[in-house]
Amino acid sequence: MVDKLLGKRTAVETNGHLPEAGLITDARAIAATRGTAWQAVQLARDPKRPHAQDVIAGAFDRFQELHGDRLFRDDPAVIGGIAEIDGLYVVVVGQQKGSSTEENIARNFGMPHPEGYRKAIRLYRLAEKFHLPLITLIDTPGAFPGPEAEERGQAEAIARSIEAMTRLATPVVVVVLGEGGSGGALALGVGDVVLALENAVYSVISPEGAAAILFRSNAEAQRAASALRLAGPDLLELGIVDALIPEPPGGAQTDHTATAKAVRAALTSELERLSRVPTADLLSARYERFRAIGVVVEPSAGQAPPKKEPWWRRGIGKVRL
Amino acid sequence: MRLRMPFARGRKEFPSHLWTQCPGCGEMLFNKQLVRNLNVCTSCEHHFRFGGRERIELLVDRGSFEEHDSEMTSADPLVFADSKPYPTRIEAARAKSGEQDAVITGFALIGEVPTAIASMDFDFIGGSMGSVVGEKITRVAERALAERRPLVIVSASGGARMQEGTIALMQMAKIVAALGRLADAGLPFVSVLTDPTTGGVLASYASLGDLIVAEPGALIGFSGARVTDQTIGEKLPTGFQRSEFVLEHGFIDQIVPRAQLRDRLAFFLTAFRPVAHDMRWSL
Known part of the structure; x- marks a missing residue:
């Protein structure tokens, strides 16, 4: 893992992920069992899927929830607090969806307001101050797009949250539990290690939104979902996530306990590794991890740029009569 | 005739x-x-709206602009399956805007202060942020850090570029991380918001300026009116998400008319110029 953190990507066998953590680090390993992108989207959105609270209850030994952003109000779409895992204290922040309609209305369908992100930032700072590792759990269709969110600076809150995470001087592990919806998800998504459950999705825009823009029709969402390459194995191939946490057969919604156990195993092994890395190395590796994402084409360095034609060749402009 | x-x-x-x-x-x-x-x-x-290259001409001291990474172009990392292939869209955008991608970066003097500048062009696929925008802005920020120059970013963008999927989303984190290093080094970053600055661009670097100024009447907001309409079935009131609204709610420092922008930037950059008092006369 340290090798991997420091940017030396090595073969799957030697990249440090302990086999007992059971993580999937090669998309080919699950190529036979993977469904379509649209199936992944539906699994990720399944209301019966374990949400942040279920995972926290199952994966940690103790948890005390903390409330409020100290500025405006407590956002129920973001939960956070201090937890204990294997004798280690950590700060956990997650986006919370509901599993019933009433609960979803109370949780705003897991769509945070600016105060939710500001609560998250407050908890990040708490983790940094007392050098507790930070664990974030992503599960949101996106940041809330309503007028009150705009008034209170949704974009600014997300930007500050991303900024805080890029420089937080403590180990950060990100787990995408279900839906990773655009900037609203990335606000919790900058870490030393980014993991995702096998059927989680992570996307720049919802498949419906993409279909509406690209094909002028919501019905093409399935096509857009596969084009966006938002499913777990795709994210692994693109280097967006470092490893997938296997789900029980049939998906996480079938067995909450087993899912939480898998998350626990992954977290303990990652935290154990990260806790041995000096903070300065951690921060520079985190920088390099995100620095390396992006594909561009550049003309080869040795090649001189094409010379501009001299003005007498370009002509002064055609004389019109 | x-x-x-x-x-x-x-x-x-x-x-x-x-x-x-x-x-x-x-x-x-x-x-x-x-x-x-x-x-x-x-x-x-x-x-x-005003083009990215004209913007640079407007803001920098005449003839001082030195462009960086002007040849960098987009790849098609997702092999994006669309009604029109992504490379074709890029080609069309290139023809329309005359630029290689949605941002122009480089070094220049603004009011005689050596500055790093990035200027976005809305004509290139809605100024959308993909790998090229991410890489060019990150590089210019890193170069600004190496040469201890302040950074000015003029945004004009609809947000992240859908055709590059999650890779485009991650550019937000990449640029913000680079700006963090600039901030740690005590170098100023001035963000200029122009019509429109929305989505992932506003939700990352555009909102993080030490100073944030906007042009009058620019559309500035996180989510587009269509998304709001679809998600919560509510129409946004008029005048919502405009510069004046954002100023009123405390998220920008000033609204600056285009004709005054250059002088205003020069004033700020000179004020922030990292010069020790006893050295002021030797420069």
């Missing part, structure tokens, strides 16, 4: 290649005059 008469009989409208109707006041504006007035309506000061 036949003169073209804009008001000739039989013509129902003004010829659009010569005249533009101002959406602010309805006035018909002669195009040449509009360009001379920096794309600002002469009667109501409505700010029309």
Whole structure:
């Protein structure tokens, strides 16, 4: 893992992920069992899927929830607090969806307001101050797009949250539990290690939104979902996530306990590794991890740029009569 | 030679290649005059959109701009399956805007202060942020750090580029991380918001300036009106998400008319210039 953190990507066998953590680090390993992108989207959105609270209850030994952003109000779409895992204290922040309609209305369908992100930032700072590792759990269709969110600076809150995470001087592990919806998800998504459950999705825009823009029709969402390459194995191939946490057969919604156990195993092994890395190395590796994402084409360095034609060749402009 | 008469009989409208109707006041504006007035309506000061390269010309000291990474272009990392292939869209955008991608970066002098500048071009796929925008801005920020220059980013963007999927999303984190290093080194970053600055661009670097200034009447907001409409079934009130609204709610420092932008930036950058007092005269 340290090798991997420091940017030396090595073969799957030697990249440090302990086999007992059971993580999937090669998309080919699950190529036979993977469904379509649209199936992944539906699994990720399944209301019966374990949400942040279920995972926290199952994966940690103790948890005390903390409330409020100290500025405006407590956002129920973001939960956070201090937890204990294997004798280690950590700060956990997650986006919370509901599993019933009433609960979803109370949780705003897991769509945070600016105060939710500001609560998250407050908890990040708490983790940094007392050098507790930070664990974030992503599960949101996106940041809330309503007028009150705009008034209170949704974009600014997300930007500050991303900024805080890029420089937080403590180990950060990100787990995408279900839906990773655009900037609203990335606000919790900058870490030393980014993991995702096998059927989680992570996307720049919802498949419906993409279909509406690209094909002028919501019905093409399935096509857009596969084009966006938002499913777990795709994210692994693109280097967006470092490893997938296997789900029980049939998906996480079938067995909450087993899912939480898998998350626990992954977290303990990652935290154990990260806790041995000096903070300065951690921060520079985190920088390099995100620095390396992006594909561009550049003309080869040795090649001189094409010379501009001299003005007498370009002509002064055609004389019109 | 036949003169073209804009008001000739039989013509129902003004010829659009010569005249533009101002959406602010309805006035018909002669195009040449509009360009001379920096794309600002002469009667109501409505700010029309302004190109990325013209913006640099407007802001920097004459002849001081030195462009970086001008040849960098987009790849198609997702092999994006669309009604029109992504490389074709890029090609079309290149023809339309005359740029290689949605941002122009480089070094320049602004009011004689050596500065790093990035200017986005809305004509290139809605100024959307993909790998090239991410890489060019990150590089110019890193170079600014290495040479201890302040950074100015002029944003004009609809957000992340859908055709590059999650990779485009991660550019937000990449740029913000680079800006963090700039901030740690005590170097100023001034963010200029122009029409429009929305989505992932506003939700990352554009909102993180030590100073944030906006042009009058620019659309500035996180989510587009269509998304809001679809998600919560509510229409946004008029005047919502405009510069004046954002200023009122405390998220930007100033609204600066286009004609004053250059002098205002020069003032700020000079004020922040990292110079020790006893060295002030030797420079």
